Amino acid sequence: MERVPGSFGTSVSFALRIFQLGFSSTSLISMCLDYDFNEVTTFCYLAVVMAYVILWSILHTLADTYSVLLKQLPQKPRVLSIVLAGDVVLSFLSLSGACGAASATEMLLSIDEPMCGDKRCIKYQVSALLAFLCWALFLDSAIFNLWSLYSLFH
Amino acid sequence: MERVPGSFGTSVSFALRIFQLGFSSTSLISMCLDYDFNEVTTFCYLAVVMAYVILWSILHTLADTYSVLLKQLPQKPRVLSIVLAGDVVLSFLSLSGACGAASATEMLLSIDEPMCGDKRCIKYQVSALLAFLCWALFLDSAIFNLWSLYSLFH
Secondary structure, three states, X not given: OOOOOOOOOXXXXXXXXXXXXXXHHHHHHHHHOOHHHHHXXXXXXXXXXXXXXXXXXXXXXXXXXXXXXXXXXXXXXXXXXXXXXXXHHHHHHHHHHHHHHHHHHXXXXXXXXXXXXXXXXXXXXXXXXXXXXXXXXXXXXXXXXXXXXXXXXX | OOOOOOOOOOHHHHHHHHHHHHHHHHHHHHHHOOHHHHHOXXXXXXXXXXXXXXXXXXXXXXXXXXXXXXXXXXOOXXXXXXXXHHHHHHHHHHHHHHHHHHHHHHHHHHXXXXXXXXXXXXXXXXXXXXXXXXXXXXXXXXXXXXXXXXXXXX
16 A cells, blocks of 8 residues: 555655754754743743654654664554644644743733843744744644545545 | 534534634633733734634534524535634634733733733633633534544545
8 A cells, every 4th residue: 555645654754753853952942042931831831842742753753764764664543543643732732832932922022121131032932933833744744644544444 | 324423514513613602702702801902912813813713603503503403404525624624723723822812911910910900811811711612612523523524435
């Protein structure tokens, strides 16, 4: 059976996971560059979500590398369902984190401009933007895996 | 063919849409009770999203009422796909609006407590909570319609 490009174990999925890993780690680093980010709950939440995204992406990058380079991993409905569920949950978490951080930064800028000195708010904005891009990639992965799951039954 | 409970044109879907309509309109009213909400972009965004949710819910409540009481509407793949796409898009918009508003309110409370006088922030929090519940209901609708779309091909 031909595999859906972008589904678990393909080279497109590998590329997607590499981008996810890059975006999420840059987002976390950008947030952690400001030592006071843990004073605001929203920023802490985004950092925790990005840490989970990094773990998930590393796991999938390894699985995809193994599948592409060494031995093609089988696409079982149970495995695809778990990957799909993880992608959907993490996409919601990324979106909520990104929106929360973007909104909190906008509030900081409008109310307390001096607090945004030393390019603090730009770091938060970059972090939120990258989390938003992670959400878009998760959505792509979820759609490809759903399509693959559907095609398994046909 | 038996219909999936909760999918387009069933009584469970009607109940879901009624709750959506209730939550979204209460969220919009709670936001508009504060005259200054339009000073903050995030709150304006949530109000606009809730207005769209109200329109979508009214449309579906009417369609479901017609389908349940008068004449069962056919579940065509094209109709179900449009309903599913609308539900997914609005679920993302509701979640982003809810997270943004919740985060902005938290920021207001932590930085500028006096601005939250006259129970302003409680109104914002109620609005965000109801938008969050709308997201949960949209997710339910989307899952039921996806299931129904899947069962149409089997």
